[in-house]
Amino acid sequence: MTTSPLVVDTFQQGTIFPILPVAPILSSANRDWDGIHVGYYRQPAWETPEATFLQHTITIYTGQPVNVELQAEGRWQQKTYTKGVVGIYPAFAPHIVNWNDEIEFIEIDLDPQTLSRFVDNSINIDCYKIIPQSAINDPLIYSIGMALKTELESSGGGDRLYAESATTMLAAHIVRHYSTQTSTLKEVSGGLPKSKLRKVIDYIQTHLEKNLSLVELAALAQISPHHFARLFKQSTGFSPHQYLLNCRIQAAKSLLAKQDLSIADIALQVGFHDQSRFTSIFRKHTGFTPKKYRDRI
Template identity: 50%
Template sequence: MSTDRTTNIDFNPQNTRVPILFSPIISSAAKGWDNIGVGYYRLPASETPKISFSQHIIAIHVDKYPVKGERQLEGRIVEETYTNRKIAIYPAHQTQRMNWDKQIEFINLSLEPNLLINCTDECIDSNNIEILPQFAIEDPVVYSLGLALKREIESDNNDSFLYVESAATMLAVHLLRHYAVQKPIIKDFTGGISRSKLNLSINYINDNLDRNLSLIELAKLVEISPNHFLRLFKQSTGVTPYQYLINCRIERAKTLLKNQKLTLAQISQQLGFYDQSRFTNTFRKRMGITPKRYRDSL
């Protein structure tokens, strides 16, 4: 009998052998995101075999009604009741069994362990950092980030690498600060990024508004870890790199709209938006007016 065999579940988009039990309604598999996966699940009452995960898993419950469950983890049994907004954290490589008594609905976030390692101070032995499992807790930060990432996979937007990587880094740092056994040192910097590195970053962003820039790419440019770059950039500019990129695109759009020969589709393409609809929606949110009406008012 193989009833005691542990089934490893790998949510990496390159893996095609995820058990049918965990097939999502929608997922980020086709988005090409690094270090994080997002899926939306609606599963019937069930009981899993003995399983483990290759990634750190955060389950964000969006159930309409309470769902009672039980988890067997490292020799202990934990009873859980999940309601809307409750989350659970399943550390990578921990063996467990789970069951729940009725249909369960949740957003699943899978974070690669290396992402957490890259967010710690270089002098810390990452092998001694362990994420603690959590059972039906409330965490507004994780909940809001999860909803935002779900909206990204529901949209047709394929130009959100910088946004998604920033969210993934924030999640990793949050896990390390609040749910790690040996609290890692996460540097708090004051004063922001150096002027030379800030100028280099800003110039690079403005020179590449038509591209789907990534956080890793920008951090590598100035030789800073993605986590530190994200925090230092915001300290210096007051906004995240993604927000800064969008601001630059809108300012460039205002200039391009003065050229009546350029169509809105052409401007959208020059500014790296996935399509004209995405450009129009983003412009309206920032300016309170559509690009066409803005052009007509000039």
């Protein structure tokens, strides 16, 4: 007698528990991140039931070496997972996984629509196929996973523009290197047209207090987030996220000259909902905490 695989939607809270026994240590479930879910897990020895995910799943192993068995497409594979090893598991592909010791990993789940919407909307998601990978070394995916984990550890709710920029880079990398669409993904160059660049910059400077989205900014330029991020950097020398931070710091400097405003109020006005995060980023950009900077004016 056979049973159908469990269907798991990782974007819905709680659906992971039939698959994993312990809740994630960190999760983006309550963050306003578009088209992606990120979790950081530490799990005991376990065997999952057969399951199929509605999202493409990327795992980045971060713990001590552990033996892992994976059943996919009716075949079993045995691997030793070491720190930095990456796995890529396509949506809708049933699999079973078991491991013999405590395991620690970052899991990134990408909505299949994200690959076309973030990377290039000319991609036909009904035609391309993600090529599964197990226990590969990919330094870029590892660094993106660690950066997103660090962002989850922040207490300020997470920077949406930063998370979506990382998602866009990850999605483009997977399409280019691990899918059947590799030959159709074209790069663009030359920077943004001046009128579109001015429109985006004006929007950023007018909405510093908002948790801005890469999708939102790309829509102003009427191109995909992936192409927008590349062209914006060619035009300004900065990524959209770096440019936004620079604008926020410059605005904060001006507001610090007004002694009637508290540092907490200034942080909120320039888009930081966590004062400690504001202090950390301000010091990184200027060499001073906001208080010391104010005292020097």
